[in-house]
Amino acid sequence: MSIRHGFAIATALGGTALAALAAIPGAAQGDTVPTAASCTALAQAALPNVEIGTAELVPAGPFTRPAGGPPQAGEPPVLPAHCLVRGTIDRRIGFGGREFGIGFELRLPLEWNGRFLFQGGGGLDGVLNPSIGAVANSGGPPALARGFAVVGTDSGHTGSIVDASFGLDQQARTDYAYNALDEVTQEAKRLIRHFYGAGPAYSYFVGCSNGGRQGLVASQHLPLEFDGIVAGDPAQGFSRLGLGEAWNMRTLARAAPRDADGRPIYARAFSQGDLDLVKGAVLNQCDALDGLADGFINDWRSCSFHPRTLVCERGKTESCLSPVQAEVLHELMTGPMTADGRHVYGPFTYDTGIASSAWRGMRLGTSETGQPNSADSFLGLNMLRYLQLTPPDPAWDPLAADWTVDQMLARIRYQGGIGDGDNPLLSTYALRGKMIVYNGLSDQGMSTPEIIRWHEAMVAATGQAGADAVRFFAVPGMLHCGGGEATDRFEMLDAIVDWVEHGRAPDRIEATSSTIPGVSRPLCPHPLVARYKGGDRNAASSFACEA
Structure with a gap:
């Protein structure tokens, strides 16, 4: 948190409110009952550097993707009634007369489970995707439908996910690298406290691609903000x-x-x-190095x-x-x-x-x-x-x-x-946080050995605490964030929540395929790989995670 932002939050809440929040850690719901009126009131709750343009109640129902967005795959998810907030932090005129600002979208379910999720971006960001908490590779309901409050950001500029021209501006580079994560995290948590009367009991970050890089950056630049992080196919060595x-x-x-x-x-x-x-x-x-010729190269090393x-x-x-x-x-x-x-x-x-x-x-x-x-x-x-x-x-x-x-x-x-997410020192984050990192072995852009080199350097720099806090899973056959001849459907959000809140570290994660019906395999934490032990060749139960 920046000193400026932290001071502004303390001033806005006041000492009494801060003390009250501290008295209810772990509460799933504060003493404020969220209503349509308390939603629209968030428009007047902005700090001097924050503009809130939208604060409206969205009734329960199927999610409708905004016009101009990518097509909806499959049946649209059903979302609960929630408060939709859109705003901009630190609007300014930058290099070349271009307008910049850190855009964010926050969705606050009326029936809240006490958890906060930051939804990672993709590519070069520049767009404000709907913050419903769609979880890459899951196939399950988005986090908002599971009761999470969810936020996302455009990372400080507008454009397309392949437009890098914002990099001409010094501050826009910094916002994209990490600052937008910091600013939006603080503002989202402040609005959560305002809306519910309590802060989140647990905070999570989930993303893939650039969102995976952001997850790693969050653990390295913001080690006190997130209890659990899922970083998929991370653009880790971004530069x-x-x-x-x-x-x-x-x-x-x-x-x-x-x-x-x-x-x-x-x-x-x-x-x-x-x-x-x-x-x-x-x-x-x-x-066949894993004991079965089945189209999956498990023993890739x-x-x-x-x-x-x-x-x-x-x-x-x-x-x-x-x-x-x-x-x-x-x-x-x-x-x-x-x-x-x-x-x-x-x-x-x-x-x-x-x-x-x-x-x-x-x-x-x-x-x-x-x-x-x-x-x-x-x-x-x-x-x-x-x-x-x-x-x-x-x-x-x-x-x-x-x-x-x-x-x-x-x-x-x-x-x-x-901006690179490859700092190996996680001595603060590893004291309380947990992280799952995964990558497709057929990812056309992200290197699995590159991520493993970081993981091994992190364990060397952080010690046993780092080894206990971070697990890496390679996904045979999977392309970038999904697809390929792979078991590319797996539930990482449930896994990280279970690890953070119940202490159950993921020793294996069962995965199914979006392209090969009836097949399941275990994903194994590095350095273990799935080896066939006999039985149904299509079933994950026929494989063990071994060296």
Whole structure:
């Protein structure tokens, strides 16, 4: 909490109110009965730096996604009656005359379970998603429908989740990195106390992708604010991600044919047949390492696949890779390295998702011209240009520039210092908080070994308390935050609540599949993996979590 914000909260509540709140820790409901009137009254409860534009009661009923939002998948969830609050913190005019402010949306159920949940964002944020507490990978009801008060934020700027231009503004960089989490957490808790007459008994953070990064950042920058955190597929080494994706473009260009102007056609660097070939070879070598050839590579750490085994003995055919393709693919999966041999971001695991449209969309795109359309070429490159390089360099070209990885690391270190979620010291958070981190082994953007390196560094820096407070789960076959040939449906919110409130650490989490009916598998905490012990090959009960 900033000193300014903390002083404002104390002034607004007064000493008597603070003492009363302290007297009812753990209460599920305060002494205030929430009503429509107490909801609309929140519009007048704003601090000087906070504008509340909406404070209205929403009746119980099916959730209707706002116009312009992504399409609703499946039946809309039924939400309880709740108070909807939208506001902006620290509205200002920033660099280039652009308007900035930390937007937030808070939903307060009339029947409250005493819990608060911060809903993580995605991509580069810039949008205020409905704060219903949709839990990635769950398939169950959103947190609001479970009785949680839920808040979310646009992280201090408006735009699209792939628009990095806000990075030209110094404060907007800081807000996106961590400050919006701090400001919105404090304001949400203040409004909760105002509405219910008591603060939350337990506070949680749940997010995936950038939301996963935010969860890790919350544990590192705000170690006293959250009792439980779920960080899925986290963009943890955020400053190095953009560098890695620019490096991917330069590396892939070696295997791509050129157009008439000499520009690489990335989509043709590997055909779908090439990627299917790699997938089949990976399965053939690594699938049965866990005791069962079933399409899931559980024992991924024992998988030592190298694409050199697929190199053509003579000319290139559909049944082999050219020497350049094998070399480039190996480098892509290894990731950029420093001159002294340290990983910058990576390596990535060979898994079934390498033949997916998601992997192609991330690395290759579909453009049949020299104008690329891969996620690396627009999202990753613009992140680097606008948000991660200091100073920003919107014209920087990874193919035209003469650069080394070590030189670029020097240019991104400033933003990395405030926005990366890789600080290993959790000595304060581990005293009372718990955290679940997970990642898909087929995630096309996030590296599982990268996250494990952080986890091991965290245990070394924090000690046994860190080992007891944080568990990591790898999800075989899962793409970024879901999908793939995977058991990608699992209930992490229930798991973190059970761990925080009842002390039951998750020794295994049962997962089902959104794409493969009738299959379940256990997700195992690192360093354990699921091994087949006999019985029904489709059932999680036939697998044990073992080294």
